[in-house]
Amino acid sequence: MLLVCRNYPVCDAYVRVLPGTNKPVGTMANGKLRAMRNTAHRYFDMIHKSGLMTKNEAYQWLAYKVCAPLSQAHIGLMGEYYCQQVIDESKKLLISRGKLREEKREAG
Template identity: 50%
Template sequence: MKKIQIRCPYCGAKATLRPSSAVYGNAAKKEGYLYVCDRYPKCDAYVAAHRKSRLPMGTLANGDLRHKRIEAHKAFDWMWRSGLMSKRQAYKWMQAKLGLNEKQAHIAKFSEYMCDQLIAICTQAYDNIRAA
């Protein structure tokens, strides 16, 4: 397991890999790990870790950004869940539309601005489909 050092983009403190129960309490449905800001809960920033590698899935997010990322995921997932395109095609489409490379095209890495951009292009795509 590779140990990596990441910092909280909000307060600059270190983020530590902790079991998700540290944040979700006993309500944590699935075991898993999160990178949590060392100033948590004063600083409400964390991000999920990949199950196997335990590397962070993206950048630490506070409540507002987490909410935005969930919204962006819902909008984007519809593009491929609807059968309109494959998941792979949907990621290619996102990259082309937002000018991102493959590494950047992950919602867990998005800022609020990028989430808004993604929601906007998805909304536009639905409107085009509905109008067709």
């Protein structure tokens, strides 16, 4: 189930809720923010799925990187700025530990 913006689908913002409840799993997000959260989760999840850290350690690392208490260190609560920080820091860690190849940058 979803909680949607009052002006949905014009504003296209929504948030999923926990099954069987009306409790949101994060904050409302438009299409751009949902895409950033998915990307942030993809790189963040690689940290614990690759064996670099346990899932708990990865969330502690995330809390440290975004300067948030552990209870608030969840990608579903983050805006665009912090999602980009998670993407950048996760990539940096994964590349430095040989779990991800560095992306080639365009010249110019």
